[in-house]
Amino acid sequence: MKQIIQQLKNSRSVLIASHINPDGDALGSLLALGLAMEALDIKATLYNESDIPAVYRFLPEIDRIQNQISRVHAYETAIILDCSNLDRIGRATDIVTQIPMVINIDHHTTNTRFGERHLIDNKACATVELVFRLLKEMAIPISTAMATSIYTGIVTDTGSFRFSNTNASAFAICNEMVQLGVKPIHIAQHLYGSYSLGRIKLLNQALESIEISNNGSLSLMTLTQKMLKETGTQPGDAEGLIHYARRIEDVKMAALIQEQANGRKYNAGEKNYHVSLRSDGSIDVAAIASTFGGGGHPSAAGFSIESTIKKIKETIKAIPELN
Ligand code: AMP
Ligand code: MN
Numbered sequence: 001m002k003q004i005i006q007q008l009k010n011s012r013s014v015l016i017a018s019h020i021n022p023d024g025d026a027l028g029s030l031l032a033l034g035l036a037m038e039a040l041d042i043k044a045t046l047y048n049e050s051d052i053p054a055v056y057r058f059l060p061e062i063d064r065i066q067n068q069i070s071r072v073h074a075y076e077t078a079i080i081l082d083c084s085n086l087d088r089i090g091r092a093t094d095i096v097t098q099i100p101m102v103i104n105i106d107h108h109t110t111n112t113r114f115g116e117r118h119l120i121d122n123k124a125c126a127t128v129e130l131v132f133r134l135l136k137e138m139a140i141p142i143s144t145a146m147a148t149s150i151y152t153g154i155v156t157d158t159g160s161f162r163f164s165n166t167n168a169s170a171f172a173i174c175n176e177m178v179q180l181g182v183k184p185i186h187i188a189q190h191l192y193g194s195y196s197l198g199r200i201k202l203l204n205q206a207l208e209s210i211e212i213s214n215n216g217s218l219s220l221m222t223l224t225q226k227m228l229k230e231t232g233t234q235p236g237d238a239e240g241l242i243h244y245a246r247r248i249e250d251v252k253m254a255a256l257i258q259e260q261a262n263g264r265k266y267n268a269g270e271k272n273y274h275v276s277l278r279s280d281g282s283i284d285v286a287a288i289a290s291t292f293g294g295g296g297h298p299s300a301a302g303f304s305i306e307s308t309i310k311k312i313k314e315t316i317k318a319i320p321e322l323n
């Protein structure tokens with residue numbers, strides 16, 4: 001942490017980025033650290049390749065996040081947040097590899113330890129916990145805007161304090177954020193109480209798609225571009241749907257197979273899919289996702305694959321842990 005702080009203090013211009021299809025932790029850590037850099041008079045470019053999901057647009061300063069960066073800009077330092085590998089930031093990966101100092105701040109068990117400096121702790125409930133520790137170490141005062149981002153990162157990554165990554169720090173930090181002016185009801189309203197009607201209709205279609213197999217231990221959910229179109233929703237509206245598949249009794253692992261938007265077709269109708277995996281704790285889905293080139297946490301992980309829905313389902317059903 002000391003080396004990271006020294007590096008930041010010596011930088012005039014930093015690039016901060018987080019993973020594609022961002023969640024509350026990816027956006028919360030990006031904003032909290034970005035605002036902190038501003039407090040230190042360091043010029044920070046905040047980057048995320050994807051559209052910001054509607055539920056996160058309430059976050060203060062969210063418009064500071066840009067989805068493009070110029071190749072020519074001379075960044076001295078890059079900070080990559082909530083990414084188990086560098087590719088997770090998407091198209092900007094090759095720009096970042098040209099930046100002399102890459103700082104990797106993350107809490108995934110499958111982190112590949114890319115970059116020159118690491119602040120990696122898989123016991124941290126969220127990447128915002130690590131950002132919070134960094135801000136404390138640097139004695140940067142936490143503004144209400146920063147507190148809102150930190151609180152949101154913890155609430156979303158812990159599934160509102162329900163998942164196995166919920167630790168004492170999750171409560172301690174959130175307590176401090178509330179003392180600093182965060183209103184839990186206000187954030188909960190944005191995150192969970194203001195769904196579009198289309199999102200509820202998408203939920204309906206997603207629930208209809210559920211298939212149970214492997215003696216009840218596996219639950220498969222499917223989401224296609226057609227379903228998004230019919231309900232007028234965006235990929236970000238799919239966040240949280242997989243929990244419905246996971247919470248069915250006896251289910252050990254749930255998989256959400258989600259068709260991606262690039263529209264490219266491959267051999268024999270193959271398309272690009274993102275597969276999200278969740279487990280009840282008895283199966284390490286990070287290890288399973290790793291075998292498909294992805295990663296994540298023991299009970300929440302994912303990977304991308306070019307295939308057909310039928311073949312992906314067969315592959316998942318054949319996973320040894322479920323047989
Ligand atoms: P998701 O599949 O998007 O629901 O993500 C579940 C968890 O797995 C998150 O912590 C992600 O950051 C991680 N994850 C998802 N896809 C990948 C991937 N392709 N490579 C590495 N980690 C991933
Ligand atoms: Mn994340």
Ligand code: MN
Nearest residue numbers: 025082126127
């Ligand atoms: Mn995270």
